[in-house]
Amino acid sequence: MPYALDLLRALKAAEVEVHLVATRGALEVLRAETELEPEALFALAHRHYPVGDLSAPIASGSFRTLGMVVVPASQTTLAKIAAGIADNLLTRAAFVHLKERRPLVLVPRETPLPLPALRAMLAAAEAGAVILPASPGFYHRPRAIEDLIRFVTQRILDHLGVALDWAPRWGD
Ligand SMILES: Cc1cc2nc3c(=O)[nH]c(=O)nc-3n(C[C@H](O)[C@H](O)[C@H](O)COP(=O)(O)O)c2cc1C
Numbered sequence: 001m002p003y004a005l006d007l008l009r010a011l012k013a014a015e016v017e018v019h020l021v022a023t024r025g026a027l028e029v030l031r032a033e034t035e036l037e038p039e040a041l042f043a044l045a046h047r048h049y050p051v052g053d054l055s056a057p058i059a060s061g062s063f064r065t066l067g068m069v070v071v072p073a074s075q076t077t078l079a080k081i082a083a084g085i086a087d088n089l090l091t092r093a094a095f096v097h098l099k100e101r102r103p104l105v106l107v108p109r110e111t112p113l114p115l116p117a118l119r120a121m122l123a124a125a126e127a128g129a130v131i132l133p134a135s136p137g138f139y140h141r142p143r144a145i146e147d148l149i150r151f152v153t154q155r156i157l158d159h160l161g162v163a164l165d166w167a168p169r170w171g172d
Contacts, residue, residue, distance in 0.1 A: 001033040008044035014164040020045035021090045067103030082123035104129040140168040
């Protein structure tokens with residue numbers, strides 16, 4: 001969940017309009033991994049929607065976006081996206097991004113990866129998604145956990161096409 005929070009803060013810094021969907025699993029993980037209440041997470045977005053709200057604007061391809069990021073992407077959600085299952089607002093919005101050929105970045109964190117997860121990642125990549133594991137580099141000599149998190153956020157921003165320098169790059 002720290003990866004999600006960091007991305008939201010970076011997108012705010014870049015003045016990107018953010019529409020947020022948090023699954024029930026995400027809110028459970030928020031409770032486990034941070035001190036934050038769901039309202040504090042929602043406050044980092046311009047709009048947030050209940051995961052069951054399939055009539056939200058982002059459920060339609062006619063709603064224009066720069067792209068979509070699922071961070072963290074559970075293996076459950078990743079497998080559903082890979083299979084074209086659109087049973088909630090998050091998986092429907094992901095389906096729409098594939099359909100409209102817009103950037104869809106999936107950020108799994110699970111390790112190790114069993115065969116069903118690897119197969120789902122392959123299928124999602126074949127469908128056009130970018131699989132961007134939360135797997136930071138070390139060449140920028142991180143000194144704090146924040147430095148590791150920002151490294152992953154920077155890669156996500158780059159794939160979305162958001163011009164923001166959030167973490168040092170190779171050669172900096
Ligand atoms: C504290 C906590 C940490 C979790 N971490 C992961 C994880 O890193 N990767 C993963 O795939 N699932 C993880 N899960 C399991 C997912 O939350 C669970 O599979 C859930 O059903 C995912 O559904 P969702 O994608 O609709 O949120 C975690 C669950 C909890 C409670």
